[in-house]
Amino acid sequence: MATHLRRINLNLLVVFDALMSEKSVAGAARQLGLTPSAVSHALQRLRDAFNDPLLERTTDGMKPTQRAEDLSKPIGDALHLLQQGLSDQLDFDAATARRTFTIRMSDFMSQCLVPRLTSRVRLDAPNVTLIVAPLSGRVEDADPGDVQLRISARVPKGRFRQRRLFSDEFVVAMGRNSAVSESLSLERFSKLPYLRVSSAVVDDPAIEALLAHRGIERRPTVTVPSLAGVRPLLEFTDLCAVLPRIWVSLYAPNVLATYTVPFKPRDFTVDLVWSKKDDMDGGHAWLRRLIAEEYALLQAAADAALDIPVRPDRLDVLPTLSDF
DSSP: OHHHHHHSOHHHHHHHHHHHHHSSHHHHHHHHTOOHHHHHHHHHHHHHHHTSOOEEEETTEEEEOHHHHHHHHHHHHHHHHHHHHHHHHHSOOTTTOOOEEEEEOOHHHHHHHHHHHHHHHHHHOTTOEEEEEOOOSSGGGSOTTOEEEEETOOOOTTTEEEEEEEEEOEEEEEEGGGOOOSSOOHHHHHHSOBEEETTOSSSOTHHHHHHHHTTOOOOOSEEESSSTTHHHHHHHSSOEEEEEHHHHHHHOTTTEEEEEOSSOOOOEEEEEEEEGGGTTOHHHHHHHHHHHHHHHHHHHHHHHTOOOOSSOSSGGGOOOGGGO
């Protein structure tokens, strides 16, 4: 197949498609903005390449041969897909686009972002498909075209772009029935029964090192794989957990008590990461813009201590930046 393609200038296929549409050299020339002579020369090259007359003159005009009829649909479909792909890359139209995007993120970000982002995409781009996938171990392991949302991302220079979307603080959270006092000392914190999320995307990895440096060993009482069951575990037990402030604001604002972490862990940050090769992809840029807008809403909610509904009853009442 590659050998045959090398023998054919792909511009000739555009001429072939126009000839099949117009059944006329003059008509194809008008459609393409070429001279009839140029189209005639292109037709001769097509005949040589396919070893077939392709279009033959009859008393009723030019008539396609059987080989031309057989070639017409696959060539037309291929040119249409190519045109659509180029349009998406250079001048993306969300309302008509048919594309699939893969977003890689942690379960925390899936909870916060995906319902709202899906609502936006369904409104603006009904034919776009989103695939939400887990993060790979390294930034470099993602497939080309993937959008990555990473916590405290470490991005290799040169090949990838990075944009800080979100910055929040960690808090110590526990059920209100287990609340200890208005403040939480380091000594008291080190003795509290502790819930650990094994995905390690919400529990700052540096916390253990910070405690160890102070001579404090902390062993988790319960370990869970994700955030799915964290709220009831904290609400109905005496466990505590270190969580991003926004997670508590969004999912347990009146259920959990929160305390300032009694030492200074690094901030909880979310970074948008993509390949440098996707910079000029119009569809990719559109999706990155939507994600950035939704995270701006989340940041506003965290700053204002508001509870934004992540499952709005109606798509047309989604909060916008102007609501804050």
